[in-house]
Amino acid sequence: xxxxxxxxxxxxxxxxxxxxxxxxxxxxxxxxxxxxxxxxxxxxxxxxxxxxxxxxxxxxxxxxxxxxxxxxxxxxxxxxxxxxxxxxxxxxxxxxxxxxxxxxxxxxxxxxxxxxxxxxxxxxxxxxxxxxxxxxxxxxxxxxxxxxxxxxxxxxxxxxxxxxxxxxx
Amino acid sequence: xxxxxxxxxxxxxxxxxxxxxxxxxxxxxxxxxxxxxxxxxxxxxxxxxxxxxxxxxxxxxxxxxxxxxxxxxxxxxxxxxxxxxxxxxxxxxxxxxxxxxxxxxxxxxxxxxxxxxxxxxxxxxxxxxxxxxxxxxxxxxxxxxxxxxxxxxxxxxxxxxxxxxxxxxxxxxxxxxxxxxxxxxxxxxx
Numbered sequence: 001x002x003x004x005x006x007x008x009x010x011x012x013x014x015x016x017x018x019x020x021x022x023x024x025x026x027x028x029x030x031x032x033x034x035x036x037x038x039x040x041x042x043x044x045x046x047x048x049x050x051x052x053x054x055x056x057x058x059x060x061x062x063x064x065x066x067x068x069x070x071x072x073x074x075x076x077x078x079x080x081x082x083x084x085x086x087x088x089x090x091x092x093x094x095x096x097x098x099x100x101x102x103x104x105x106x107x108x109x110x111x112x113x114x115x116x117x118x119x120x121x122x123x124x125x126x127x128x129x130x131x132x133x134x135x136x137x138x139x140x141x142x143x144x145x146x147x148x149x150x151x152x153x154x155x156x157x158x159x160x161x162x163x164x165x166x167x168x169x
Numbered sequence: 170x171x172x173x174x175x176x177x178x179x180x181x182x183x184x185x186x187x188x189x190x191x192x193x194x195x196x197x198x199x200x201x202x203x204x205x206x207x208x209x210x211x212x213x214x215x216x217x218x219x220x221x222x223x224x225x226x227x228x229x230x231x232x233x234x235x236x237x238x239x240x241x242x243x244x245x246x247x248x249x250x251x252x253x254x255x256x257x258x259x260x261x262x263x264x265x266x267x268x269x270x271x272x273x274x275x276x277x278x279x280x281x282x283x284x285x286x287x288x289x290x291x292x293x294x295x296x297x298x299x300x301x302x303x304x305x306x307x308x309x310x311x312x313x314x315x316x317x318x319x320x321x322x323x324x325x326x327x328x329x330x331x332x333x334x335x336x337x338x339x340x341x342x343x344x345x346x347x348x349x350x351x352x353x354x355x356x357x358x359x
Contacts, residue, residue, distance in 0.1 A: 052296055058218060
C-alpha cells in the first residue's frame with residue numbers, strides 16, 4: 001500500500017491512470033485508512049481550489065478598453081489623412097513645376113515643321129529642367145521642400161505624441 | 170444579447186470584418202478570468218487591471234495574425250501570461266524557474282501552520298494561499314480550475330511540457346492538502 005504515492009493519487013483524481021493502475025489505487029483506498037485519508041484530503045484540496053471564485057475587474061473596464069480602441073482608430077485615421085494630404089501637397093507642387101516647365105517650353109517655341117516638334121520639345125524640356133534644377137534654383141527648391149518636410153514632421157510628431165497620451169495609463 | 174451566444178471564432182470574424190463593437194463581447198467573456206490570473210501572478214489589483222487592458226489592446230491589434238489554429242482562449246492567455254512575466258521581470262521581481270522550487274511551497278506551507286490562523290474562514294484561507302503561490306503555480310491553478318483548461322492547453326500557454334504542468338499542478342494541490350492535514354482542517358472541509 002505504501003506504493004501509492006502522491007503522484008498516483010493525483011493522477012487517479014484526474015482520471016489519468018490505465019485500468020490496472022486505477023484498480024490498484026481503488027483497492028488501496030478501500031483497504032488502507034492511511035491512503036484513504038490521504039486521497040480524501042487531496043480530493044478536498046482539489047474541491048477547494050475549484051471553489052475559489054474569480055475576481056472582478058472594475059465595472060467600467062470594458063467601456064474603458066473600447067474607448068481606447070476607438071481613440072486609437074480615430075488617431076490612425078487622422079494619421080492616414082494627414083499623410084495623404086502631405087503626399088497630395090507634394091504631388092501638387094511637383095505637378096505645378098512640371099506644368100510650369102511645359103508652359104515655358106511651349107511659349108518659347110517657334111512654329112516649326114511637325115517632324116522636328118518632338119525632337120525640339122524634348123531638347124527644350126531637358127534644357128529647361130537643367131536650368132530649373134541648376135545650382136541657384138535647386139537651393140530654393142530644396143529649401144521649400146525641407147520646409148514642407150519640417151512642418152509635416154512636426155505635425156506627425158504631434159499626432160504620435162497624442163496617440164501615446166491616449167494609450168498611456 | 171444575440172452576440173453573447175456566438176462562439177469566439179464567430180465574434181473574431183465579425184470584428185475582423187470591421188464590427189469593432191463586437192470585441193466588447195470577447196472582453197466581457199474573458200476579463201474576469203484573465204484578471205484573476207494576473208492578480209494572482211502580480212499580487213496587485215491595479216497592475217493586474219493595467220496589464221489586462223494592454224493585453225486586450227494587444228490582442229485586438231494582432232487579431233489579424235490569429236489563424237484559428239488554436240483556441241482564442243489559449244492564444245489570449247499566452248498574451249496575458251507573457252505580459253505578466255514581462256511586468257514581473259521589469260519590476261525586477263523574482264520569477265521562478267521553469268519548475269518552481271519545492272522550497273517556495275514549503276515556505277508557504279509553514280506560514281500557514283500558525284495557530285492564530287486556525288479560526289480563519291477556510292475559503293478566505295484558500296484564497297490567500299492561492300494568491301501567495303508563485304506566479305507560475307498561480308497561473309496553472311487559475312487556468313486549470315477557473316478556465317477549466319486541459320494540461321495540454323496550459324502547456325501551450327506556458328510553453329512548457331505537459332509533464333511540467335502536471336508537476337506544478339500536483340505540487341500546488343499537495344501543498345493545500347498538507348496544510349489541511351497539518352491544521353486538522355479535514356473535518357471543517359468535509
